[in-house]
Amino acid sequence: MKLKIMENSGFCFGVRRAIDIAKNATKKYEKVVTLGPIIHNPQMVEYLRKKGLRYINNISEINDEAVVIRSHGITYDDYKKLKNMDVKIVDATCPIVKKAQKFAQKLTKEGYQLVVLGDKYHPEVEALLSYVDDSCIVVADIDNDLELNNDKVGLIAQTTQSETKFEQLAYKLISKTYELRIVRTICNATKLRQEKTAKLAKKSDLMIVVGGKNSANTTRLAEISAENGCETHHIEVANEIDFNWFKGKMKIGLTAGASTPDWIINKVKNNLKKYIENEDKNS
Ligand code: SF4
Numbered sequence: 001m002k003l004k005i006m007e008n009s010g011f012c013f014g015v016r017r018a019i020d021i022a023k024n025a026t027k028k029y030e031k032v033v034t035l036g037p038i039i040h041n042p043q044m045v046e047y048l049r050k051k052g053l054r055y056i057n058n059i060s061e062i063n064d065e066a067v068v069i070r071s072h073g074i075t076y077d078d079y080k081k082l083k084n085m086d087v088k089i090v091d092a093t094c095p096i097v098k099k100a101q102k103f104a105q106k107l108t109k110e111g112y113q114l115v116v117l118g119d120k121y122h123p124e125v126e127a128l129l130s131y132v133d134d135s136c137i138v139v140a141d142i143d144n145d146l147e148l149n150n151d152k153v154g155l156i157a158q159t160t161q162s163e164t165k166f167e168q169l170a171y172k173l174i175s176k177t178y179e180l181r182i183v184r185t186i187c188n189a190t191k192l193r194q195e196k197t198a199k200l201a202k203k204s205d206l207m208i209v210v211g212g213k214n215s216a217n218t219t220r221l222a223e224i225s226a227e228n229g230c231e232t233h234h235i236e237v238a239n240e241i242d243f244n245w246f247k248g249k250m251k252i253g254l255t256a257g258a259s260t261p262d263w264i265i266n267k268v269k270n271n272l273k274k275y276i277e278n279e280d281k282n283s
Pocket residue numbers: 012013014015071094095096097159160187188189190217258
């Protein structure tokens with residue numbers, strides 16, 4: 001049995017940057033909170049809570065704490081509210097997420113009806129929607145009908161969406177619009193992880209995808225792996241592994257989302273290596 005670990009597994013630059021900013025804030029300010037979890041990984045959020053970084057769900061819960069804006073950003077309304085309060089704002093929004101917000105605003109201002117490939121309940125998309133007008137459509141399932149009311153359409157995507165889906169949606173829109181502007185707002189870190197996951201899944205009998213169950217980018221990796229015909233298990237931590245999964249399998253692939261800390265990936269990797277060594281000894 002062989003284990004192959006995907007290169008570039010784990011933290012992307014945006015997540016690493018957000019965590020560094022948050023850690024520095026806990027050193028600089030006596031009390032610090034984030035509005036929503038800093039990243040979508042419960043174990044990392046818990047680790048930071050022990051370091052003094054609590055997360056809250058609502059602005060009304062803020063007293064006199066410094067507020068870290070998480071990597072997915074916050075809505076324009078929440079940002080305005082924070083500005084009007086006498087609190088210190090530490091912005092850890094990923095620059096790539098901000099760039100997508102800017103394109104969304106620009107296209108809207110230039111008279112395009114915005115179409116966003118994404119999940120409208122994801123905090124990144126909720127924040128993005130707060131910068132554009134009500135004509136914006138969020139598409140999660142590209143097979144659904146699109147209600148367009150403008151012959152000028154601007155297409156963007158949530159930064160963690162699948163490239164393939166984005167291209168399929170773009171093709172669909174070409175026949176429905178007079179003018180179509182496409183801005184590829186999917187981030188490179190995501191694109192790279194998706195491509196490498198697909199490649200590894202094609203060569204593996206079983207894939208383990210490690211990361212928060214609430215993490216959009218990790219969930220997407222698990223979907224891509226399964227779409228490439230490989231039995232796939234999405235786990236958050238090492239003790240979720242069921243070694244019955246490995247019976248009759250020879251090539252095991254391991255990948256992890258952009259918000260999965262190294263210590264979790266290493267624990268999974270070490271457990272798998274130990275299991276494979278034992279299996280090889282006993283065979
Ligand atoms: S996946 Fe990309 S957009 Fe999201 S935080 Fe990481 S670098 Fe930023």
